[in-house]
Amino acid sequence: MNLGLGRACLFSSCRPIFSASASLRTVKPQIPLFLRPPTHSASLLDVKKWHEWAKNLTSSVGSSFVEFDNGPDSSLLCRELNWLLEDALENHSSFHFPLSCERDGSDHDENVLLRTSLDDLYSLWKQRIEERRPFQYIVGCEHWRDLVLSVQEGVLIPRPETEKIIDLVGDIVSNNEELGQGIWADVGTGSGAIAIGIGRILGSHGRVLATDLSPVAVSVASFNVQRYGLQSVIEVRQGSLFEPLKDVEGELSGIVSNPPYIPSAHISGLQAEVGRHEPRIALDGGAGGMDFLLQLCNGAAAMLKPGGFFALETNGEEHCKFLIDHMQNNAARSFHNLNIVNDFAGMQRFVIGFRQ
Amino acid sequence: MSSLILKRPRYRSLRFCQTTCSNTHLLSPLASISETQIKSPYSSNSYNSLLFIPNQKILVSGFSSGLLESIKDPTWSHFSGPKHGQFSDADEKDKVLASGFVVLKRNVSGFASVLPPRGDKGLVYLRCSCSYSTQAAAELSTSDGLTVDGIVASNWTIFDESEGDWKSHAAAIAQSIQVIKRRMQWKKLTVRLELLAVQLDKPDLWDDPVNAGRISREHGSLVSKIKEVKAFEQQLLEHIDMIKLAREEGDAEMESESLKALLEMRRNSKEKELEALLSGEQDSCSCYIEVQAGAGGTESMDWAKMVIEMYKSWAQRRGYKVSLVDEMPGDIAGIKRATIKLEGEYAFGYAKAEVGVHRLVRISPFDSGKRRHTSFAAVAVIPILGDGSTRVQINESDLRIERFRSGGPGGQHANTTESAVRIVHIPTGITATSQNERSQHMNKASALEVLQSRLDQLEMTRQAQMNAQHTQSLTEISWGNQIRTYVLHPYRMVKDLRTNYEVSDPDSVLDGEIDGFILNYFSACLDKEDDYP
Ligand SMILES: C[S@@+](CC[C@H](N)C(=O)[O-])C[C@H]1O[C@@H](n2cnc3c(N)ncnc32)[C@H](O)[C@@H]1O
Numbered sequence: 001m002n003l004g005l006g007r008a009c010l011f012s013s014c015r016p017i018f019s020a021s022a023s024l025r026t027v028k029p030q031i032p033l034f035l036r037p038p039t040h041s042a043s044l045l046d047v048k049k050w051h052e053w054a055k056n057l058t059s060s061v062g063s064s065f066v067e068f069d070n071g072p073d074s075s076l077l078c079r080e081l082n083w084l085l086e087d088a089l090e091n092h093s094s095f096h097f098p099l100s101c102e103r104d105g106s107d108h109d110e111n112v113l114l115r116t117s118l119d120d121l122y123s124l125w126k127q128r129i130e131e132r133r134p135f136q137y138i139v140g141c142e143h144w145r146d147l148v149l150s151v152q153e154g155v156l157i158p159r160p161e162t163e164k165i166i167d168l169v170g171d172i173v174s175n176n177e178e179l180g181q182g183i184w185a186d187v188g189t190g191s192g193a194i195a196i197g198i199g200r201i202l203g204s205h206g207r208v209l210a211t212d213l214s215p216v217a218v219s220v221a222s223f224n225v226q227r228y229g230l231q232s233v234i235e236v237r238q239g240s241l242f243e244p245l246k247d248v249e250g251e252l253s254g255i256v257s258n259p260p261y262i263p264s265a266h267i268s269g270l271q272a273e274v275g276r277h278e279p280r281i282a283l284d285g286g287a288g289g290m291d292f293l294l295q296l297c298n299g300a301a302a303m304l305k306p307g308g309f310f311a312l313e314t315n316g317e318e319h320c321k322f323l324i325d326h327m328q329n330n331a332a333r334s335f336h337n338l339n340i341v342n343d344f345a346g347m348q349r350f351v352i353g354f355r356q
Numbered sequence: 357m358s359s360l361i362l363k364r365p366r367y368r369s370l371r372f373c374q375t376t377c378s379n380t381h382l383l384s385p386l387a388s389i390s391e392t393q394i395k396s397p398y399s400s401n402s403y404n405s406l407l408f409i410p411n412q413k414i415l416v417s418g419f420s421s422g423l424l425e426s427i428k429d430p431t432w433s434h435f436s437g438p439k440h441g442q443f444s445d446a447d448e449k450d451k452v453l454a455s456g457f458v459v460l461k462r463n464v465s466g467f468a469s470v471l472p473p474r475g476d477k478g479l480v481y482l483r484c485s486c487s488y489s490t491q492a493a494a495e496l497s498t499s500d501g502l503t504v505d506g507i508v509a510s511n512w513t514i515f516d517e518s519e520g521d522w523k524s525h526a527a528a529i530a531q532s533i534q535v536i537k538r539r540m541q542w543k544k545l546t547v548r549l550e551l552l553a554v555q556l557d558k559p560d561l562w563d564d565p566v567n568a569g570r571i572s573r574e575h576g577s578l579v580s581k582i583k584e585v586k587a588f589e590q591q592l593l594e595h596i597d598m599i600k601l602a603r604e605e606g607d608a609e610m611e612s613e614s615l616k617a618l619l620e621m622r623r624n625s626k627e628k629e630l631e632a633l634l635s636g637e638q639d640s641c642s643c644y645i646e647v648q649a650g651a652g653g654t655e656s657m658d659w660a661k662m663v664i665e666m667y668k669s670w671a672q673r674r675g676y677k678v679s680l681v682d683e684m685p686g687d688i689a690g691i692k693r694a695t696i697k698l699e700g701e702y703a704f705g706y707a708k709a710e711v712g713v714h715r716l717v718r719i720s721p722f723d724s725g726k727r728r729h730t731s732f733a734a735v736a737v738i739p740i741l742g743d744g745s746t747r748v749q750i751n752e753s754d755l756r757i758e759r760f761r762s763g764g765p766g767g768q769h770a771n772t773t774e775s776a777v778r779i780v781h782i783p784t785g786i787t788a789t790s791q792n793e794r795s796q797h798m799n800k801a802s803a804l805e806v807l808q809s810r811l812d813q814l815e816m817t818r819q820a821q822m823n824a825q826h827t828q829s830l831t832e833i834s835w836g837n838q839i840r841t842y843v844l845h846p847y848r849m850v851k852d853l854r855t856n857y858e859v860s861d862p863d864s865v866l867d868g869e870i871d872g873f874i875l876n877y878f879s880a881c882l883d884k885e886d887d888y889p
Contacts, residue, residue, distance in 0.1 A: 070763060072773070075685055076772070079792070136771075136773070143798065146795070160795070161766055258768075266769075271769070274771045313767065343766065343767070344757070344759045345766055349767065
């Protein structure tokens with residue numbers, strides 16, 4: 001199903017238009033906190049009170065989350081609190097200091113402008129601590145590589161490990177001009193992170209088709225694409241796996257994907273921020289975690305043009321080895337230079353290769 | 357002290373003052389380095405001097421062998437037309453005053469040879485090339501041998517500016533020139549220049565283009581600094597010559613013009629004194645400030661935190677962009693170590709005055725026994741070299757990049773905002789950490805920037821360049837090197853141990869009001885330095 005969300009009809013002015021297709025359950029993307037207008041006002045004293053309250057709440061966490069499910073400790077949460085302030089205050093650079101300075105005798109009657117109400121800040125931080133709502137959903141964005149991507153419930157928060165895929169593609173493209181001028185597909189694009197990273201490398205020379213089954217992901221990805229002005233490079237399409245890419249079968253220069261890969265049985269034991277808040281559709285990879293990975297591997301040969309490149313993120317060593325074996329046994333003549341690439345933590349994370 | 361110098365033109369060269377020199381033009385000895393630098397004969401930036409000869413009254417101050425060239429058809433109307441008609445018909449008054457070098461070295465020689473036809477209002481355009489290292493060391497004098505040091509030694513009484521005694525002005529200016537030279541570390545500067553000149557002369561210089569570029573850039577920058585001061589000095593001596601001449605001639609108008617010029621110079625000289633405080637090679641750079649807690653647990657970690665907050669506040673007051681690059685929090689309170697980045701003009705120039713150990717005496721809030729504690733925090737400052745300067749080349753393969761790992765399987769399993777990156781430069785063992793950016797990618801970039809500056813700093817220390825004493829890394833700062841004490845109990849005072857400058861309100865200091873300490877350090881400490889004459 002090609003919903004035609006790319007190119008010409010994506011947006012008019014700043015507002016995404018999703019009414020084009022009646023069949024689409026349209027989702028309005030939320031605006032990240034830092035992009036909202038500073039229409040709320042509060043006294044500096046009240047903001048400080050909130051900050052003190054939030055700090056106390058935070059330090060009460062100590063290392064309990066770490067022990068419970070490898071969650072954040074209080075010092076990391078404190079840093080998040082400063083970032084929340086940074087995103088919520090209109091002019092954080094001038095206010096950050098007095099807030100952190102106990103000796104300061106400045107005028108507490110002074111008002112500051114906020115991008116959300118003080119009440120909202122109280123409830124947001126409560127959610128962070130008491131419900132373990134991910135910080136990125138609280139502020140509505142994730143800093144990933146040099147991008148600031150809008151995220152919201154229903155969309156996976158891009159992981160730092162995935163940043164590596166952009167480096168891999170960057171290297172490939174710089175050594176092969178032709179691939180840089182072709183069409184790339186990001187299957188299961190989520191927030192659009194990988195697609196945007198690649199789109200910025202290709203520029204106007206190439207094209208990226210970003211697909212996802214989830215309407216929230218499609219809407220958020222489109223928002224992010226538009227925010228980086230890449231509508232002419234990246235087209236967002238809704239649909240399952242290769243289905244929305246039928247029109248480019250055998251023509252793709254590259255396929256990249258970070259599909260759901262967590263084995264179903266592991267979902268309940270995940271860190272609260274992930275298991276309780278991130279969408280299951282973005283995480284659950286079936287019994288062995290490889291349902292999507294296998295489908296991608298099996299479909300890649302038909303989708304890629306000769307010489308085309310693919311990179312898939314996996315759950316780790318076991319997945320990597322299995323997939324390489326699988327491809328060598330079943331599609332040895334279709335691919336060459338099959339390889340496993342480590343992530344920054346030294347874990348086997350990615351499977352890469354080229355179409356013969 | 358609320359403000360130091362906010363801005364300063366990088367290189368200011370001698371500007372001819374038209375009101376005072378309308379007819380008799382001054383020839384500066386600070387002529388061209390090479391002809392290729394000539395832009396316009398009357399550009400104040402060019403290395404050339406104009407010689408205007410109205411009725412053969414010429415003042416030629418010392419300069420080296422040069423090339424004189426007549427320029428026909430001068431178009432600068434403000435230089436034309438003699439006012440001092442009395443000179444044109446008195447042959448014996450057609451004189452040349454030559455202010456020459458007293459100390460002559462190498463190829464530098466007093467030289468004056470200008471023979472324009474009588475009545476010719478043409479301009480003589482002079483180019484000369486000479487070695488700068490020799491000029492820097494050469495001492496300038498008036499036609500009757502008076503030098504800047506000589507003027508200071510004469511102990512002429514310095515009256516208020518408003519009192520129109522030329523000797524008083526001259527003495528004040530001469531004193532300023534001495535202060536400026538001392539602050540610029542004149543002797544070191546000239547030695548360095550000599551060294552660079554020798555290197556520049558080597559035939560194989562350009563075999564290593566990076567090094568050659570660095571040398572010629574540093575040479576160029578030193579030359580222009582020295583030139584500026586020399587020009588100022590020259591101007592003083594010439595005005596003195598002019599005044600003496602005018603008195604001999606009974607030319608009241610000329611005398612009063614020169615007097616005005618001296619007054620103007622006297623006013624400028626104060627500004628120049630301040631500028632000289634920040635004349636170091638890297639002074640205009642942005643910088644990092646690093647603070648590390650000394651031994652003593654939570655109390656000293658709290659102190660380190662207070663110190664870094666003091667700098668954040670100070671930097672913000674000064675209008676610098678401040679960002680936290682790295683912070684290792686203490687277990688209970690405060691910090692073990694922190695790095696902040698200050699972006700803005702002269703951040704390094706000012707902050708370098710803070711390098712050393714800062715000591716706190718107070719009743720520790722962390723001591724249930726309410727005892728008095730003494731704790732220490734070390735401060736280091738690293739310049740962030742600009743694009744113009746040569747930076748150390750870093751090989752990707754020499755780096756080990758360590759990132760935060762969530763532990764466990766990672767990837768989709770974990771959500772964390774922790775994205776700290778630590779980079780180790782394997783050959784030197786130097787490390788840099790960044791953890792305050794919100795993505796790993798950005799932390800890597802920021803840590804690389806810190807690493808680059810640390811390696812540049814190491815290289816600078818290795819080359820023993822100017823400012824090297826201010827760019828020690830934290831590990832090199834000895835805990836014995838205490839520069840300031842902050843006492844909160846039993847009395848309240850902050851005292852700089854280098855200058856004895858003190859302030860009785862520690863709160864204001866800890867709130868970032870440290871300009872007074874910085875200025876005093878520069879003026880008192882640098883002025884004390886036994887570098888000049
Ligand atoms: C692990 S997330 C990755 C998101 C994004 N690429 C990233 O790296 O941050 C997997 C994504 O695949 C999408 N997805 C799940 N099933 C899919 C399917 N059958 N077809 C296409 N996308 C699917 C999910 O909605 C989710 O956005």
